[in-house]
Amino acid sequence: MFEKIKLEDLSKENILAYGEFYKGELNSSSLEILSPLKEIAQTLNKKLILVSLIGSLENIKDWEEIKKSLADEVWFVINEELKDFREDLYTEVLVKIVKFSQPYGFFFPATKIGMSLAPRVAGALQVGLCAHVNNLEVKDNQIIMARPTYGENIIAKLISKSIPIMATISLGAFGIKYGEKEPSIKEIIFPEDFVWKSKLKIRRFAPSKKKPTKLSTAKVIVAGGRGLKNKETFQKLFELANLLGAEVGATRPVCYEGWVEEERMIGISGVTVRPKVYIGFGISGALQHTVGMENSEFIIAVNTDKEAPLVKIANLALIGDAGKILELLLKNLSK
Amino acid sequence: MEKIIVCIKGVPKPGSIKVDPETHTLKRENMELILNPNDRPALEMALRLKNTYNTEVVVISMGPPNVIPLLKYIYALGADQIILLSDRAFAGSDTLATSYVLAKAIEKLSPFSLVLMGLKSIDGETAQVPPETASLLGIPSLTNVKDLFMERGKWIAIREMDYGEEEIEVTPPIVASVSPLAFDYIRPPSLKRLLEVKTKEPLICQVKDLNLDPQRLGLQGSPTQVIEVFEKKIETKGLVLEGSPEELVEKLIEILKDKGLIKF
Structure with missing residues (x-):
């Protein structure tokens, strides 16, 4: 051929x-x-x-x-x-x-x-x-x-x-x-005498039930970090993502906490993203995370800490409790 | 079943990291070290296998003497033997040099049925050492292993791939890196062992004990070298707003409309 x-x-x-x-x-x-x-x-x-x-x-x-x-x-x-x-x-x-x-x-x-x-x-x-x-x-x-x-x-x-x-x-x-x-x-x-042998035998393969996330190509991303305080509040990001046609992203610590699957991790150990709009809730912005999203076109940070690195790189930063703002936003959007 | 070896790493406590400006490597000597969190699932897996198959668990770590308290803690978790690989000549080792030292130490502990490691350390984050060590030992490696058991003398491993889950059969010995999410429960140290460990010291191995080629150690034995480290400086570039949650949400909705994400 x-x-x-x-x-x-x-x-x-x-x-x-x-x-x-x-x-x-x-x-x-x-x-x-x-x-x-x-x-x-x-x-x-x-x-x-x-x-x-x-x-x-x-x-x-x-x-x-x-x-x-x-x-x-x-x-x-x-x-x-x-x-x-x-x-x-x-x-x-x-x-x-x-x-x-x-x-x-x-x-x-x-x-x-x-x-x-x-x-x-x-x-x-x-x-x-x-x-x-x-x-x-x-x-x-x-x-x-x-x-x-x-x-x-x-x-x-x-x-x-x-x-x-x-x-x-x-x-x-x-x-x-x-x-x-x-x-x-x-x-x-390959030469004829090459031995095509492996010690591994695959007995079973179960394809992921979940569809792979579309994070790396998403146009809009709503991401959450430790500032959301608990898994329940973090899960509300999925509601917001639904309303905005967005994908949900996360920082490394919250993935390790088990709030969300690791495949949603943005950053050096996860996925690099460049959406048109990125909204980070309760994310302080360790380099670990920001290298994975800093090329987003428009960055919005919601955080209590005015000095947080993500606040500094954001195009718009809202200083306040991320969980409260997320809840209120959802309430107002579903009116 | 032959023994199980677990390799663990002391990592700098997040926030306490200092870089040597000359060698560009981490200053580990006076750093407060914690057990790499990703090593906990590997230890848990080893200890569960120990219970099931009644085998011995040997834990080794390559690092400075301040890893000793971590090894003693691991003894209290239930390990049978703790070994520290420590020598000034190891300083500055990259993943190849590290894997070389680990492979030599593991070889010395032969026969063994399994080597377990955490998926990756939280400082270097390369995830390279488990497969690289296996490669140097000439034995199979599996990464992201969630579950492992024995069937008719073979390891059966469940591992996570990007595309799904695989069940793999492989003849021992192997090296496996354990998925950080493998277990819901990780045991605390036992009280009895916590008392016992006060008098327990790890075996310490140096270059001369392991028959190592000095050319393959430390900075000299590390092909990858850091030529520059710099801190990323950030300056505020956008609009920073303070106010009540109501005001902030109002502003946020305005922006989202402006970006065409919501239509009212």
């Missing part, structure tokens, strides 16, 4: 991006990470290659997305044993590709799969791996990666001294862009 290529014939010193397929679907986060990587690749005069492991070609549902992507090339490894994600086998396959193609960089989206797989690959290659990078730049021919760190309002810039430079990239940190030229698609042929 397309060009088949042996491991030893793979082109070298490229930038690789992991293209996460799950049950035939390409995770959009893999397209997101191509946006900053394309710029990096162009600056360094290297090719950008999306690497995907799949069970069979028939299952692929996103050909259009792949063809429109920013990648210069797409490399597939196709084998029945790759139909489910199993980190030991996936690692071996990727390590082989790295050993033969000697990439300059290898980047993964910070999905659950990406965060399980990248550390195994980095460990096997004994190279460095940066986590949750949300900014990349090239300076003096060196890739510099930035991420908020130490759980507080500190940003760290990192380099990696080993090759390939590796990192997982924060979800939603970059928007998807499309390329002008269709990438050339290749299938990597």
